[in-house]
Amino acid sequence: MSEGMDLERTKQSSRTDRNIRIETLFPEIANLYGDHANIRYLKLCLPDAEYVEDMLSAEPHFATEKPDMIYMGPMTEHQQELVINKLRPYIDRIKELIEQNVVFLMTGNAMEIFWDRIENEDGTSIEGLGIFHYVAKRRMFNRYNSAVMGLLGDIKLVGFKSQFTHSYGDNSSEYMYEVTKGDGINRETKYEGVRRNNFMGTYTLGPILILNPDFTLYLQKLLGVEEPKLVYEAPMRDAYEERVRQYEETEFVLT
């Protein structure tokens, strides 16, 4: 976890889930690798929270109302451009929400939307929202697949990456977690993703909340939930502990 990102400073005021609003951006497209299961699982853990979805065709709820959490999953390269264009009018609002400690969770290539730009192999590039000063570089015939393990504070995170891009820029002061096995935002760094206040972006994709029970509890704490809970905790921990054991025992060969 980045310096200063301690839980007490960043968590929202204590509450039950009745007062929590969780907003999913563009679920009709940003759901490529089982990522939609993150919100499905949160709905089980926080059944009384309010869940809203923003479609590409409508104004996002966050434009006029403050959510407690915004989630977006990975999408196709073409759809990244649609999303960037959709969110461009709300750059200042997004910055404001980040400053206000709203929890953002962006999985897979969703975080690239917020970068300065995404570069194609042919030299063209797509201007991002420019909220974070990184550049993603696409290599469309060199897909990068890997498992990954790392530390967010004392939470051991495990998961998967599968992507056409890597990101470049110095995230050493605002990374989401430090990789212990695998790579960070590119092959040269162990710093994975980005963390600014409660904005968390990571190339780790899929149902990361289901794969990582302690992170899910942490996320609930960030949302200010007084008594965080995990539904199906026992089988979830069984699967998690097995994966941690397997990862620790296995040599990572990256492709």
Add this chain to the structure above:
Amino acid sequence: MAKKTTRFYLAMFMGKLARGTQKLLGMNATFFPGKLALQICPDFMGQVDKPKYLIGVTGTNGKTTVSNLLVDLLETQGIKATNNRSGSNTKAGVASALLINATFGGKSKNEWGVIEIDERSSMHIHPYLKPGYVVCTNLFRDSILRNAHAEYIAGIISANIQPETKLILNADDLISSGVAPDNERVYYSIKRLPTDTETCHNIINDCRICPKCGAELEYEYVRYHQIGKAHCPKCGFASPKPDYEAEVHFDEKYMLLNERGTQQRYDLISDSIFNVYNQVTVTTLLREMGLTAGQIRDGFSRLHIVDTRYNKITVGGIDVIDHMAKEHNPVACSVVFDYLSKEPGTKEILFLLDDEKVLENMTWMYDCDYEKLNSPLVKHIIIPGNRAKDQKLRLIMAGVPEEKIIIGMSDEEAPNYLDFEGTDKVFVLHQCYKPMLSKKLDGMIVELIRKREAQKG
């Protein structure tokens, strides 16, 4: 056709020599000869003579069945087609098929060819093969490691289909129907079925927004995943109008195919919607290529779908059903789970959808409709292997009661956990790469049932 070079003749000679040697050693010889030929002459596929009537078959699901149906149906009409059914659908497999079915001088031995083409390998095959016809069955989410997403694969196919190729496309799939938009094309479709719904009942639908303007599509009906009929309320984009449209009568096992205004009747060779699509695909293609409806009817009446992915043995009144489910392909697995859920009778399921490599990505499980396995008729699900705990959690999240899920044994021990009492069917669901294991376990299950029968006297 590229001019044949000395390297080509050397490649042909060496490839045939390698094939002969491999055959003598009892090997399949449907991959290495082509690989060797390509190493010697990288333009081997461009230089070898191709069959006059060459068909390429690609798409996420159904391409093997369509290819096999085409080869078998043509054979019933006395037409031998060059094909790669016993080999790989990637570059080396296709090169092998062409090599095997060519003379030393590079002349094709057959006038017809049916080549199954791995969609990810399009760039290595289409520019050399230049098939007169290409069928694209559908494009779905597949292995995220290789295929990323359906839009990516559609882009690869579009970029590599040659301008002279005529496409046979599924109008009910808005992703595959849009490939290579400048090519001549023929669309087929299956009319609305009573089982179609107004909203998608699967977890994933990869075509929810208009590919032209990005507005949310309105579906008139959904069959499964993105298969159905849709239009864009904003820009007018819509499912293509079919040239061939089937009205399917499952109860009476036939379909009426409207073929550009003329109606023909064909008996169904399978009662699964997926195989009806395969049959409509084959019929559309062969009608376009000039076969008569009578020839096609006759052909279908003389063959059945050889489903290497399905095998049933009945012993002691229990059906032991071995069914392949392509792991990492959430749509293919959902289809198998759906089929299994609709089968009557009580079931025990042996799950062999494992990953030998523990670092393998398993996120596909959450795109797959495990919910279909949450049925009172499913008695137990037995899961050996590295992924057992992940599978168990996914099943629990799908609503399957925890007490029905049994894990923590080796593959070979798994059959001992099956409960045959009151069981009508045992399903062994195995992944592509474990057919030998599943066959071994099938045998063990049959033995256990026989022993049980013997004990009962």
